[in-house]
Amino acid sequence: MTTFVLIPGAGGAAWYWHRVLPLLKQAGHEALAVDLPGDDAHAGLHAYADLVVASIGKRNDVTLVAQSMGAFTAALVCTRARTPIRMLAFVNAMIPLPGETAGEWWDHTGWLEARKAAAKRSGYSVEFDLATYFLHDVPKDVAKEGAAHERQESEIAFSEPANFQAWPDVPIHVVVGKDDRFFPRDFQARVAHQRLGKTIDEIPGGHLVALSHPRELAELLLAYVAQ
Structure with a gap:
């Protein structure tokens, strides 16, 4: 048995x-x-990492799964956890470089150009809105329920650097929702190759794949552990 965090x-x-x-x-x-207290103006990545590390406690068989901006928190957790992380899985993730901030990540990766180019190719709006980029494949009842859980991310989390030296020498997997409009598939594949030397594993779904295709995501995470 592993513990998925x-x-x-x-x-x-x-x-x-x-x-x-x-x-x-x-x-x-x-x-x-x-x-995580994303809307707390005084709690950034280091506070987030402390909360995750506290949740892990003394568990010694942990698979860390990070969605989107959560990859920045994961980087710090790997350096702070009391016992080594067994495995990392990124899901439609903002994979950081050592010392990078989430605010810098967008320009460093060429995200905006990639997002707009994908929108033009596929024929949906270049201008960002939640329905087009986040909710296009999420069931309506789930999206309606999720409105009560929405929070704005505070600026502090975008300005704190990911202070880590390198990713741990453990299996690292990069999961991509092939229908992600916010982080298009080809963009994610390039970032994974450049920053981790990894190829991607594709599943159906957009950016919020855990809401739109939870079974496919869970099955892939379980397959990683079974390996």
């Missing part, structure tokens, strides 16, 4: 993982989704 993206709502958690538990594993 699930880190949400911007806003920090553990609710984001609520459709994946029971699937991991049904397979016989422990699963924890950490709620």
Whole structure:
């Protein structure tokens, strides 16, 4: 049995993982989704990492799963956890370089140009809106429920650098929702190759894949552990 520790993206709502958690538990594993104070103007990446490390405690078989901006928190968790992390899985993630801030990541990766180019190729709006870029494949009832859990991410989290030297020498997987409009598939593949030397694993779904395709995501995470 492993413990899946699930880190949400911007806003920090553990609710984001609520459709994946029971699937991991049904397979016989422990699963924890950490709620982060994304709307707290005084709590940034270091505070987030402290909360995740506290959730891990003394567990010694941990698979860390980070969604989107959660990858920045994961970087710090790897350096602070009391016992080594067993495995890392990034999901539609902002994979950082050592010392990078989340605010710098956008320009460093060429994200805006990649997003707009993908929109033009596929025929949806270049101008960002939640319905087009985040909710296009999320079931309507789930999206409606999620409105109560939305939080704005505070600026401090975008300005604190990811103070880590290197990713740990453990299996690292990069999961991409092939229908992600916010971080297009080809963009994610390039970033994973450049920053980690990794190829991607694709599943159906957009940026909020844990809400739109929880079973496919859970099955892939379970397959990683089974390996």
